Amino acid sequence: MEEKKRLILNLELKNFFFKQLSQSLKTASMGWIYSLSHDKEFLIDNLEVKSCNIGKFKKDKKNYNLPLTQAEFCLFQKLQSLVTVESRWKLMKEITAMSNCSLLKDSFENQTDEQALQLAKKFISSNQKFNIVVIGAGCCGLFFANNLKKKLGGLVNILVCDNRIQEPRVKEIYSRNWLTNLPKFLFNSKVDKSITEVFDWFSNSDYIGVNLNMMEVLLLQSCKKIDVKFLFKKDPYDELIINSGIDLIIDATGGKIYQYYPEHETKEILLNIPTNENNTENLSFLLKEKNNYHYPFFLDKPIINYQFKIVGITENLNTIITDYVNKNNRDNLFYVWMGKLIKELNEVLIIINIKESNIKIFQDLLKNRIHINEFAQLEEKIKLKIDSRIIELINLILKNKPIDSQIYLEPPFAYIPRVKLFYKDLPKYHNKIIYPIGDSFYNGNAKVGNGLGMHLLHIEELTKTIEKSLLS
Ligand SMILES: Cc1cc2nc3c(=O)[nH]c(=O)nc-3n(C[C@H](O)[C@H](O)[C@H](O)COP(=O)(O)OP(=O)(O)OC[C@H]3O[C@@H](n4cnc5c(N)ncnc54)[C@H](O)[C@@H]3O)c2cc1C
Numbered sequence: 001m002e003e004k005k006r007l008i009l010n011l012e013l014k015n016f017f018f019k020q021l022s023q024s025l026k027t028a029s030m031g032w033i034y035s036l037s038h039d040k041e042f043l044i045d046n047l048e049v050k051s052c053n054i055g056k057f058k059k060d061k062k063n064y065n066l067p068l069t070q071a072e073f074c075l076f077q078k079l080q081s082l083v084t085v086e087s088r089w090k091l092m093k094e095i096t097a098m099s100n101c102s103l104l105k106d107s108f109e110n111q112t113d114e115q116a117l118q119l120a121k122k123f124i125s126s127n128q129k130f131n132i133v134v135i136g137a138g139c140c141g142l143f144f145a146n147n148l149k150k151k152l153g154g155l156v157n158i159l160v161c162d163n164r165i166q167e168p169r170v171k172e173i174y175s176r177n178w179l180t181n182l183p184k185f186l187f188n189s190k191v192d193k194s195i196t197e198v199f200d201w202f203s204n205s206d207y208i209g210v211n212l213n214m215m216e217v218l219l220l221q222s223c224k225k226i227d228v229k230f231l232f233k234k235d236p237y238d239e240l241i242i243n244s245g246i247d248l249i250i251d252a253t254g255g256k257i258y259q260y261y262p263e264h265e266t267k268e269i270l271l272n273i274p275t276n277e278n279n280t281e282n283l284s285f286l287l288k289e290k291n292n293y294h295y296p297f298f299l300d301k302p303i304i305n306y307q308f309k310i311v312g313i314t315e316n317l318n319t320i321i322t323d324y325v326n327k328n329n330r331d332n333l334f335y336v337w338m339g340k341l342i343k344e345l346n347e348v349l350i351i352i353n354i355k356e357s358n359i360k361i362f363q364d365l366l367k368n369r370i371h372i373n374e375f376a377q378l379e380e381k382i383k384l385k386i387d388s389r390i391i392e393l394i395n396l397i398l399k400n401k402p403i404d405s406q407i408y409l410e411p412p413f414a415y416i417p418r419v420k421l422f423y424k425d426l427p428k429y430h431n432k433i434i435y436p437i438g439d440s441f442y443n444g445n446a447k448v449g450n451g452l453g454m455h456l457l458h459i460e461e462l463t464k465t466i467e468k469s470l471l472s
Contacts, residue, residue: 001130001247005470009247010433012469014426016462017435021421024442027454028419029273031445032296033283035303035415038447041331042353044304044414073102075221076194085201089345092198096174096213103221104171106232113168113233117240120159120231125245129157130470134250135237137162137171137230139212140438140455141252142219145228146191148463155470160223161231161240171232174213174220177311179339179349181449182208182215186456192222207340241430248466249432254439255418258292261434265423269294293418306354307446308362308412310372312405313397315339315346320400321393328389335447350393351447354412358386362412372398372407415445437462 001009035043075095082088095101108116124131130152134141137160145158164172183206187196195218203209210218224230231240241249251257267289272282287294296303313321318338325334335351354362361382375394383391401407419442426433437459444451 001127001245006247008472009466009469010426012465013248013433013435013462016465017422017426020458020461024458025271025419026273027450028417028442028444029271029283029285029296030450031415031443031448032285032298032303032417033273033275034445034448035305035417036283036298038332039305039353042305042307042333042355043301044306044356044359045301074225075103075217076198076225079198079201085342086344088198088201092202092210092214092217096177096211096217099166099173101173103217103224104166104173104232106169106171106230107224108231109169111169113235116169116231116233120161120229121240121244123229124157124159124240126157127245130155130248130466131244131246132156132158132248132250133237133241133246134158134160134252135162135257136160136252136254136438136440137216137220137232138252138254138438139216139219139452140440140459141250142216142223143191143456144250144252144437144459144463145223146195146219146226147460148466149223149226149228150190150192151463151467152470158228159231160228161233161237163232163234163236165232165234168234169232171230174216176213177211178213178309179311179337179347180208180210180212180215180452181337181340182453182456184208186453186460190460191219192226194225195219195222202342202345203340204342205340209339209341209346238430241432246432249429249434251434251436251440252438255293255420255436255443257440260429261292261420261427263292264289264294264421269421271296287419287421292420294421295416295418303415303417305415306356306359306362306412307351307415308354308366309410310350310352310394310397310407311347311410312407313348313350314402314405315343315348317397317400318348320396321348321350324393324396328392333387333389334393337447352390355387359412361385366409366411369408369410372401372405372409375409415443417443417445435462 079088079091082091108119111119124133134145141160145160148156149158162171166172184199187208198218199208199210269287271285271287275281275283285296285298287296322336325336333353337349339347376398397407420436426435438455444454
C-alpha cells in the first residue's frame with residue numbers, strides 16, 4: 001500500500017477510535033454499574049483472592065494424538081447434505097468437539113514453522129494490496145476478517161494468527177460451548193451468507209442462538225472459503241511483523257498482548273458516567289492503570305465478581321428453576337437465562353455468584369468442568385460451607401433432570417472489568433498501527449450483554465471506516 005494512503009488510513013482510524021471512545025466507555029460502564037447495583041453483595045475485597053490467577057486452571061485433557069483427518073472438508077456442504085435440523089445440530093456438536101478435524105489446520109500445512117512464517121510474511125507484504133494481520137482467531141478476530149474481506153475482496157490480504165495450538169499448523173479446538181445472546185442483524189449481510197443460513201436453521205427468533213464455539217467454527221470455515229489465510233504457530237509474531245509490508249495490525253487476543261502497547265501517560269483518570277438523560281447526575285469512576293489497561297474503581301474499590309455457570313440444562317426444566325429462583329434471589333445470587341435456539345435444542349444457563357469466602361472451595365471443586373451428578377457426591381462438610389440455596393437448586397435440578405442429561409458445572413470465572421485507553425495517538429508496534437478489538441478493547445459483563453454484541457457492532461463500524469478510507 002502506498003505510504004500516503006497508509007497515512008490517511010491511520011488518521012481515519014485514529015479519528016474513529018477517539019470519536020467512538022466516550023460511547024464505548026459508556027457501554028463498558030453498563031457492566032460496572034450492573035455489578036455495583038445488582039451484584040453488590042458479591043463484590044470481592046480481598047486483595048489476595050483478587051490476585052490469584054484464575055486462568056491457571058488445568059484444561060480438560062484433550063486427545064491430541066489422533067491423526068488429522070486428511071480429507072478436505074467443507075462444513076457448509078456437509079451440513080447442507082443433511083436433511084433434519086437434529087442431524088445438522090449433531091454434526092455441529094461433533095465437529096466442535098473433534099480435535100483431529102482438518103478445519104483446524106492453517107494455510108501452510110506440511111511446512112515447518114520457519115517456512116510457514118516466510119510464506120505468511122510474503123503474503124502480507126504484497127505491494128498491490130492492503131495487508132492486515134489479525135492476532136487472535138477468536139470470535140472477534142474471525143468476525144473482523146470475514147466482515148472486511150466481504151467488503152474489500154481482492155483489495156485486501158488478511159492473515160489471522162493464533163498461538164493456542166495442538167501442534168504447529170493446527171489450532172486447539174474451540175471449546176467454549178457457551179450460549180450466546182447475539183441478534184441476527186449483527187451478522188445479516190455483514191458476513192458470508194453461508195453462516196447466517198446455518199443460524200436460521202437453529203433459531204427462528206431474532207437471535208442467532210448457537211453456542212460461541214459453533215459460531216467460531218462457522219466463521220473459521222467461511223473465512224477459509226473467502227480466502228482469508230491462517231497461521232497457527234506458538235511463538236510471538238515479531239519476526240512476521242518486523243520488516244514486513246503489513247499496513248495494520250488488529251489485536252483480537254482478548255487482551256493477552258498488553259506488552260505490545262506503550263505505557264499510557266496518565267495512570268489515573270477520573271470518568272463521570274451520566275446516569276440520567278439530561279446528564280445532570282453522574283457516577284464517578286477512577287480508572288487506574290495496570291499492565292497497560294485501565295481498571296475502574298468506585299469509591300476507592302475495584303469492581304470484581306466471581307461466578308460460575310451451570311450449562312446444558314434442557315428447556316423443560318426452566319419453570320421449576322425459575323419458580324425456585326424467583327423466591328430465593330433477594331441478593332441476585334442466581335441469574336437465569338433462557339437460550340434462543342429452537343425448542344428442541346434450547347437450553348437454560350444459570351450464572352451463580354460466589355461469595356468471597358467460597359471462592360477457594362469452588363476453585364478447588366471446579367478445576368475442570370464437572371457433571372452435575374458429581375456435585376451430589378460432594379462431602380457434607382464442604383456443602384455446609386456453601387450457600388444453602390446453591391445446594392437446594394442443584395438438588396432440584398438433579399431430582400428433575402432426565403437420567404442421560406449433559407448438565408455441567410463450569411470452572412469459576414471473574415468479571416474484572418478493564419479498558420484499553422490511548423493518549424492522543426493510536427499505538428504502534430514495530431512501527432505499525434495496532435488496533436484493539438473485542439475483549440482486547442474492553443470486557444463486558446456476561447449478564448448485561450454489553451460485551452460480544454457491542455464488540456461486533458464496533459467492528460462493523462471499524463471495517464466501514466477502513467473501506468471508506470481505502471476506496472476514497
Ligand atoms: C468467563 C467468561 C464467560 C463468558 N460467557 C459468555 C457467554 O456465556 N456468552 C457469550 O456470548 N459471551 C460470554 N463471554 C464473553 C465472550 O467470551 C467475549 O466477549 C468474547 O470471547 C470476546 O471475543 P474476542 O475475540 O475478543 O476474544 P477471545 O474470544 O478471547 O479470543 C481471543 C483469541 O486470541 C487468541 N490468542 C490469545 N493470545 C494470543 C497471542 N499472544 N497470539 C495469538 N493469538 C492469541 C486465543 O487463542 C483466542 O483464539 C464470557 C467471557 C468470559 C471471560
